[in-house]
Amino acid sequence: MNLALWIAAGLLATVLLISTSKMFVPRDKIAAMGGHAAAWVLDFSPGALRAIGTLELLAAAGLILPRALDIAPVLVPVTAVCVAALFVGAATMRLRRGERATITPDLIYLAVAVFVAWGRFTG
Template sequence: MNLALWIIAGLLAAVLLVSTSKMFVPREKIASVGHAGEWVLDFSPGALRGIGVLEILAAAGLILPAVLGVAPVMVPVTAVCVALLFAGAATMRLRRGERATIVPDLVYLAMAVFVAWGRFGPGSFTG
């Protein structure tokens, strides 16, 4: 169980770090890639930077507290926050009518819920 939780947390952290590219790539370029990227046009550059900063913090919060042994309870707390982030992403896609592109967000949401459940429960660092 512990290994599965580490793998899922690592995958989520990698996904979050990759998605921070929206902070550095112009939103028009992201939107031109395809239908799945058009959502960035609904947000200001400042909002995209804010989302990117939250994603960087979330990636760090999923891994670093446990690795460093400093406040490891922050891992499941961060996982809950990541689940809320992806729930918001899925909601945004539903509102935009992008039902075909919602699947990855739901998968990441389920992964975050799994990490939160596992680290609060059977795979807790304190137990």
């Protein structure tokens, strides 16, 4: 079980780190490269995208470092709950934009975050 939780946390951390690119790449370029699934970035200001990216960067660190360094490991499930909330927001945004076809990855990541939170809180 511990190995599965590490893999799940690593997957989420990787996804969150990749997603921080919105802090460095202009939003017009992201929207052009990602097609319809990435058009949501145009709904947010550059400052809001930087804030979201910063939170994702902190979440990636919070999913791995506390447990790996054995410093306040309770922060891992707390972070996983916050990541789950992030993906609930992402799924809600996609539903509001009528992007039902692109909601699947958000729901999968939400499930993985819930798994990590449950596994680390109970184990």
